Amino acid sequence: MRIEQQPLVVPSPTDLHQQVSEMIDWLATYGGQGEHGDHGVTRTLYSPAWQAAQSALEHCMREGGLIPRYDDVGNLFGRLSGTEQDGRVILTGSHLDTVVDGGKYDGAYGIIASFIAVRYLKEHYGTPRRSIEVVSLCEEEGSRFPMTYWGSGSMTGIRDMQQVEGIADAEGISFREAMGQAGFGMGIHPSPRRDDLECFIELHVEQGEVLEREGQSIGLVSHIVGQRRYEVTVSGESNHAGTTPMEWRRDALLTAAELIRLVGEWAKRQGDGLVATVGRMEIHPNVGNVIAREVTFSLDVRHPDAEVIRQFCEALFIEWKKIAAAQGTTLTYHKWMDEDPVAMSETLASKAQMILARQGISHRRMTSGAGHDSQVFGTYCPTSLLFVPSHLGISHSPREFTGTDELVCGVRLLIELLYELAY
Amino acid sequence: MRIEQQPLVVPSPTDLHQQVSEMIDWLATYGGQGEHGDHGVTRTLYSPAWQAAQSALEHCMREGGLIPRYDDVGNLFGRLSGTEQDGRVILTGSHLDTVVDGGKYDGAYGIIASFIAVRYLKEHYGTPRRSIEVVSLCEEEGSRFPMTYWGSGSMTGIRDMQQVEGIADAEGISFREAMGQAGFGMGIHPSPRRDDLECFIELHVEQGEVLEREGQSIGLVSHIVGQRRYEVTVSGESNHAGTTPMEWRRDALLTAAELIRLVGEWAKRQGDGLVATVGRMEIHPNVGNVIAREVTFSLDVRHPDAEVIRQFCEALFIEWKKIAAAQGTTLTYHKWMDEDPVAMSETLASKAQMILARQGISHRRMTSGAGHDSQVFGTYCPTSLLFVPSHLGISHSPREFTGTDELVCGVRLLIELLYELAY
Numbered sequence: 001m002r003i004e005q006q007p008l009v010v011p012s013p014t015d016l017h018q019q020v021s022e023m024i025d026w027l028a029t030y031g032g033q034g035e036h037g038d039h040g041v042t043r044t045l046y047s048p049a050w051q052a053a054q055s056a057l058e059h060c061m062r063e064g065g066l067i068p069r070y071d072d073v074g075n076l077f078g079r080l081s082g083t084e085q086d087g088r089v090i091l092t093g094s095h096l097d098t099v100v101d102g103g104k105y106d107g108a109y110g111i112i113a114s115f116i117a118v119r120y121l122k123e124h125y126g127t128p129r130r131s132i133e134v135v136s137l138c139e140e141e142g143s144r145f146p147m148t149y150w151g152s153g154s155m156t157g158i159r160d161m162q163q164v165e166g167i168a169d170a171e172g173i174s175f176r177e178a179m180g181q182a183g184f185g186m187g188i189h190p191s192p193r194r195d196d197l198e199c200f201i202e203l204h205v206e207q208g209e210v211l212e213r214e215g216q217s218i219g220l221v222s223h224i225v226g227q228r229r230y231e232v233t234v235s236g237e238s239n240h241a242g243t244t245p246m247e248w249r250r251d252a253l254l255t256a257a258e259l260i261r262l263v264g265e266w267a268k269r270q271g272d273g274l275v276a277t278v279g280r281m282e283i284h285p286n287v288g289n290v291i292a293r294e295v296t297f298s299l300d301v302r303h304p305d306a307e308v309i310r311q312f313c314e315a316l317f318i319e320w321k322k323i324a325a326a327q328g329t330t331l332t333y334h335k336w337m338d339e340d341p342v343a344m345s346e347t348l349a350s351k352a353q354m355i356l357a358r359q360g361i362s363h364r365r366m367t368s369g370a371g372h373d374s375q376v377f378g379t380y381c382p383t384s385l386l387f388v389p390s391h392l393g394i395s396h397s398p399r400e401f402t403g404t405d406e407l408v409c410g411v412r413l414l415i416e417l418l419y420e421l422a423y
Numbered sequence: 424m425r426i427e428q429q430p431l432v433v434p435s436p437t438d439l440h441q442q443v444s445e446m447i448d449w450l451a452t453y454g455g456q457g458e459h460g461d462h463g464v465t466r467t468l469y470s471p472a473w474q475a476a477q478s479a480l481e482h483c484m485r486e487g488g489l490i491p492r493y494d495d496v497g498n499l500f501g502r503l504s505g506t507e508q509d510g511r512v513i514l515t516g517s518h519l520d521t522v523v524d525g526g527k528y529d530g531a532y533g534i535i536a537s538f539i540a541v542r543y544l545k546e547h548y549g550t551p552r553r554s555i556e557v558v559s560l561c562e563e564e565g566s567r568f569p570m571t572y573w574g575s576g577s578m579t580g581i582r583d584m585q586q587v588e589g590i591a592d593a594e595g596i597s598f599r600e601a602m603g604q605a606g607f608g609m610g611i612h613p614s615p616r617r618d619d620l621e622c623f624i625e626l627h628v629e630q631g632e633v634l635e636r637e638g639q640s641i642g643l644v645s646h647i648v649g650q651r652r653y654e655v656t657v658s659g660e661s662n663h664a665g666t667t668p669m670e671w672r673r674d675a676l677l678t679a680a681e682l683i684r685l686v687g688e689w690a691k692r693q694g695d696g697l698v699a700t701v702g703r704m705e706i707h708p709n710v711g712n713v714i715a716r717e718v719t720f721s722l723d724v725r726h727p728d729a730e731v732i733r734q735f736c737e738a739l740f741i742e743w744k745k746i747a748a749a750q751g752t753t754l755t756y757h758k759w760m761d762e763d764p765v766a767m768s769e770t771l772a773s774k775a776q777m778i779l780a781r782q783g784i785s786h787r788r789m790t791s792g793a794g795h796d797s798q799v800f801g802t803y804c805p806t807s808l809l810f811v812p813s814h815l816g817i818s819h820s821p822r823e824f825t826g827t828d829e830l831v832c833g834v835r836l837l838i839e840l841l842y843e844l845a846y
Contacts (some may be wrong), residue, residue, distance in 0.1 A: 208666030242792030243631025286719035298711035369665030
């Protein structure tokens with residue numbers, strides 16, 4: 001502990017370049033294809049690659065002067081204890097798991113950036129006032145089991161063991177069994193529930209093109225958007241494509257086309273950042289010379305204001321029903337996801353903004369259209385989600401890419417932010 | 424031979440009812456599921472069920488006083504030789520094969536009706552002037568191999584052995600091999616090519632709802648419509664459904680929806696009997712939270728006037744390209760089928776119409792929106808295609824149905840028509 005605070009010296013970008021680049025490539029070898037995982041990374045919850053990566057990070061943390069420990073769902077924490085007695089912890093990190101054939105940055109970057117930042121602070125400024133923990137969250141993507149945010153959710157209490165009873169992966173291995181194979185869920189490690197978190201700070205790749213197109217280095221996220229997801233079914237009547245006059249048809253695909261077209265028109269017209277997507281369709285019987293009997297499709301609507309989503313959907317369905325009725329087809333829909341937007345901490349965002357202004361780093365406020373662990377922590381403690389650019393917005397792909405210079409911008413911001421909060 | 428023609432006595436509907444009904448049920452047992460094939464008939468080219476059916480029909484023909492013979496592609500003919508020396512033949516029948524899980528009437532009815540009619544004429548009026556042959560055409564549907572109209576086409580010359588080189592069924596059995604297994608294609612039977620056909624008359628179920636809805640018993644087909652079939656591809660760009668603003672999207676599914684909607688609007692607006700159908704679509708990657716990168720879909724356009732089809736498609740593609748360009752997606756299309764309409768014989772249709780007027784049977788002129796063997800014969804010799812109603816227009820299904828009374832109407836028409844042409 002220092003009696004008077006030393007002014008912070010942030011490492012130059014050049015100083016950080018190699019260690020950031022090397023650690024990204026190193027972590028990508030766990031579950032990676034090709035050199036440095038350049039041909040894709042597949043590191044799913046409790047898999048051998050996942051276990052090896054957590055072990056390796058545990059070793060890293062210890063080498064870096066942090067005290068590592070697991071909780072009983074497999075989250076890994078590297079702790080730098082502070083001098084203050086209240087025991088509250090600044091948590092920083094991201095998720096270790098990937099989608100199948102994902103990239104090297106999604107989740108991994110946040111863990112690596114947090115680790116490098118905290119290691120730097122420890123090496124140069126010793127013990128903080130406030131405790132800091134770097135976290136490698138066990139799971140976020142839902143890529144092995146039908147379960148998302150297992151790491152963050154178990155810590156805040158929105159996830160529990162009951163929710164994973166009876167779920168299994170594509171090979172039929174149950175969640176419980178997989179946990180056990182990795183050494184978790186057996187009471188060896190402490191329960192994941194936390195009540196000592198001061199805040200959560202997550203660096204993540206944008207998975208969109210806004211920063212790159214607008215030429216900014218950092219995105220300060222104000223909200224994680226709310227989203228609703230529906231399954232929509234249009235029912236008509238199959239008939240022969242040659243012998244059925246147009247006026248007697250009840251063509252489910254024609255109606256679906258009309259409905260989907262309207263989604264695009266209305267979403268574009270909305271102009272306030274709302275996004276609406278139909279990404280998936282199934283047509284039955286899906287034969288060229290048979291009029292479609294039934295079409296199901298997905299609808300995904302997102303906006304930072306839940307009321308805006310509600311109004312959009314309500315008006316859309318009223319218009320949709322008119323269209324289907326006019327075409328003699330029937331429409332049913334089922335809402336299977338309804339997540340409220342989550343606001344990030346304005347205080348933390350402002351601190352970050354001032355740091356970036358001082359550093360002369362270009363930045364902007366923005367919303368996150370994708371879900372993150374930050375949305376789970378965000379309803380639980382002050383949370384800051386900070387984006388670095390994604391090249392061409394590519395994500396969930398081996399082609400996912402962020403230049404090291406941009407990754408380093410994030411680390412330098414985090415070093416200053418953590419110093420300000422903890423030292 | 425009779426010196427003076429006897430006036431024709433057509434059997435009463437009651438007289439025909441049982442034999443028509445029984446023969447439909449009997450033929451349906453070949454390849455049929457359930458009693459009388461009530462749960463579906465699957466009788467594909469050269470299969471064991473197909474062979475058994477041809478054999479059984481051969482026997483039937485012999486018992487009925489017709490001379491049976493095969494040609495070398497497996498068509499079966501039952502001949503009633505006439506007294507005239509020119510050797511020209513009135514051919515009447517339909518196809519023996521079915522689609523997978525088809526019904527009892529499609530094709531089978533035409534064979535059965537022709538057989539019953541000719542057998543009646545022979546029994547009561549003996550030898551005709553002109554030779555008549557009942558034909559059970561080996562194949563029409565293309566349901567086992569990617570080959571349609573193999574029976575009629577081999578007779579008229581639009582099909583030949585070169586076209587079936589290298590094609591195989593879903594199990595990998597080659598066409599040649601399957602032919603050989605059934606005893607054909609080896610020169611045992613005469614070549615299928617014919618140059619002695621006076622005309623071709625085919626009774627068939629409508630496979631549409633016009634006759635049933637309009638309450639008529641017989642449809643006199645004036646044209647088999649022309650048809651064009653396209654494969655259309657829209658290309659855009661995959662992106663994250665949450666993080667990609669609407670204005671930056673190149674959504675292949677949104678464009679496809681717009682294009683498909685237009686097909687329906689224009690076809691309905693056309694109002695002249697044109698039908699246009701999009702029955703099949705594939706979306707890539709077809710994931711709910713990913714903007715579609717590529718969509719392919721089928722387009723099927725039919726009308727009795729080839730020029731109408733041409734103009735419709737030309738105008739459609741011009742408008743389509745504008746739509747795609749406005750949305751930043753690209754459009755390509757490939758025409759893989761372009762069949763001209765085929766006119767049926769007006770002379771034969773008029774004769775049929777006068778017979779029906781005398782019989783007091785309701786009828787109408789109409790086009791056929793589906794392809795038939797009559798379209799192959801129709802460019803080769805005067806041809807008459809005569810429809811009986813299809814209940815609810817259902818076809819290519821175990822639920823295909825036509826009441827026996829209506830089947831009998833067709834037989835009574837055919838008896839008079841053949842008598843008029845051959846006796």
